[in-house]
Amino acid sequence: MENLSYKQAARFLDLATMGIRAGEVEHLLEIDDREAWLNNQLNLAATSHVDRLNYQLQERGQSQLTQEMRVCAWLDLTLWSEDQLRQRMAYALSQILVVNDRDAQLSPYPDGLANYYDLLSTHAFGDYKTLLYHVTRSPIMGHFLTMVGNLPKAETGVNPDQNYARELMQLFTIGLEELNPDGTLKLDIDNNPIPTYDDTDVENMARVFTGWFMTNGSMLEPMESDDLYHDQDEKVVLGQTLPAGLTAEQDLDAVLDLLVNHPNTAPFVSRLLIQRFVTSNPLPAYVERVASVFVQSNGNLGEVIKAILLDSEVEVQNSVNKAKLREPILAMTHFCRALDCKPGSNGKVTYDSLLYRETFNQYPLGSPSVFNFYSPDYKPPGELANNNLASPELEIIDWNQTIRMSNLAWKLVQDNGYKTGSNSKQELYPKISDFTNIAGDYDALSSLICDRFFHGEMPVDLAPRLEALWNAKSTNNKPYAVAPMLYLAFVSADFMVQES
Incomplete structure (x- = not known):
């Protein structure tokens, strides 16, 4: 038991949900245990945006799905679903692992985008590597960052598309510059930031993402690999050698291992999540505590969000480093x-x-x-x-x-x-x-x-x-x-x- 005040309980729920409904603060005060509340939320099954989108279609008596229906389905679950922490986490992840319906290839597929959102929701509390694996195989991401149908240079005479390879590193995992465990920049002897990767890394990473294709032309089913069109030559990425002869799945697994375990990923992702949930300007010590949980739990996002919301920094009074x-x-x-x-x-x-x-x-x-x-x-x-x-x-x-x-x-x-x-x-x-x-x-x-x-x-x-x-x-x-x-x-x- 924590002997929570009303203010503490309300502040916590304000951060952990899409908004506080009448009676929810009183319920938490009755439990008097924020970790117990979190554990209960972690164990709730994910509500499905695809199911809700189809229910929207049914209730409206219409014959064609629209992006507006998808957003209304999101509002339905945001306003009324019980799995509030999961919905809140999925929304935060959607701002890191970004796709959008403004893309001309994606706008005709509201169900595909709802399915992508469900992917984020389903894996919101699992390990980050598994989440990235499913994101990588998503046909929505494959089209958005133009990786689907990527062929090796031996087939086309030109280097494979580098879009996904670059953003996977820059935005989804390690960022542009080397970080200390607390998220502050590492500097070289001349006090300059140290790049995390170079153009050669991007070129070789792009070779990893060859040989992935649509499954039966579906925007809902994960992409499948065809090793006949996968570059199976040796690749060197971020100083690590991927030996020749690896399949597309094996190359993908090796690269995701490399990226998730890179020393930058824990502080990089932790800081982004802290910003979405708690404060725009987290103190380095706060980032380091959360990043340490990321590392110790092998990137378990459920443990990471618990570390974010239960950290002592959340309750520090009158601090510019604890507001957003x-x-x-x-x-x-x-x-x-x-x-x-x-x-x-x-x-x-x-x-x-x-x-x-x-x-x-x-x-x-x-x-x-x-x-x-x-x-x-x-x-x-x-x-x-x-x-x-x-x-x-x-x-x-x-x-x-x-x-x-x-x-x-x-x-x-x-x-x-x-x-x-x-x-x-x-x-x-x-x-x-x-x-x-x-x-x-x-x-x-x-x-x-x-x-x-x-x-x-x-x-x-x-x-x-x-x-x-x-x-x-x-x-x-x-x-x-x-x-x-x-x-x-x-x-x-x-x-x-x-x-x-």
């Missing part, structure tokens, strides 16, 4: 889960995609390139850059995006919040009756808002603004103060910046 801006789409999923948003007319699926393409500047499997929505090292000009602090999410947040998301929040609570919820299954309706039922009691109302959005502690600067909104309504009209109060809570910096 909410990603826009996750800010909205938190808002919707906090208000128990559901479709009207007893709808069973989300029809309302929240204008995702225009509202958030991000959506699942929708980044503009393999480099994700933002750089993990993005430092906005001004005070943050002057203090060498990163804030990746600010790279996609501008006034237009902020206004659009604020308007959406207002529509949800003001236009839909006071309706019965029986109007249209095309819309999402928040359950604000929890708030309106106690609207006559300011202390009770502000306390509930505080519990749902601020870890149980009312922000000092926000309190008088909320009270002013409440005071502006007459005694009989206090319920109509609820929507503007919820809206103000949502758009406040106190909500948008995650810190303890």
Whole structure:
């Protein structure tokens, strides 16, 4: 037993889920054991995005899958599934092992992309090598990074395509420059960064990824190898020799072993995951502790996420190294889960995609390139850059995006919040009756808002603004103060910046 405070429990769930639903903090307080909560989540079966996408199609009575349906299926599982940690982890992994539906070859296959997301979800708590193995064999990744159908130079007279070979190293495992175990840069005798690989490594790595083809032309089945079209000559990659005569499967296994066990991979991947879950600027000691778990567990991602969320750094007070801006789409999923948003007319699926393409500047499997929505090292000009602090999410947040998301929040609570919820299954309706039922009691109302959005502690600067909104309504009209109060809570910096 941990003797958790409400604030500790809420902070933890805020990081570990897609948003906190009513009663979840109280449930964790009853368990009083964050590790037990994590273990329970690790043992829950993955909910399937492909299954939910097909259910979307069935409920809509349509005949053709669309990318909007795929995003709505993602919203269904984000808002209502029990395997919250797995969904949260899959979303983080989707920003590391990137594919996107903007690719002309992939946009016609929402089921293929949902299947790729399921791959991330299924292996979210397994070992990183196995995850990379399945990612490598995915026809979605094969097309996105143009590895499918790669032939040896002996067949074509030109070097094999290097796209996947390069990004597997640069973005998925070892990064561009050598790292210390704590994620800081190694420097040579002239204080310059040391590259992790060179062009020859990329060329030889590309030879590893020859001889992989579509299975029956399917975007759902893993690619299969044909050793007749695999370069079986000797290859030297990152100083290690892959002997001649290896099959495509054997070369792949050897390369994944090499990359996952490279000293860079543990701190590189650990830092990226810490940034997605806890803080944009993790201290080197935090990275090293998590990276050590990565190494000791042979890259077990379940152990890694436990190390991230149970680390003492998560609870350090008033530290610039323990804060992050909410990603826009996750800010909205938190808002919707906090208000128990559901479709009207007893709808069973989300029809309302929240204008995702225009509202958030991000959506699942929708980044503009393999480099994700933002750089993990993005430092906005001004005070943050002057203090060498990163804030990746600010790279996609501008006034237009902020206004659009604020308007959406207002529509949800003001236009839909006071309706019965029986109007249209095309819309999402928040359950604000929890708030309106106690609207006559300011202390009770502000306390509930505080519990749902601020870890149980009312922000000092926000309190008088909320009270002013409440005071502006007459005694009989206090319920109509609820929507503007919820809206103000949502758009406040106190909500948008995650810190303890």
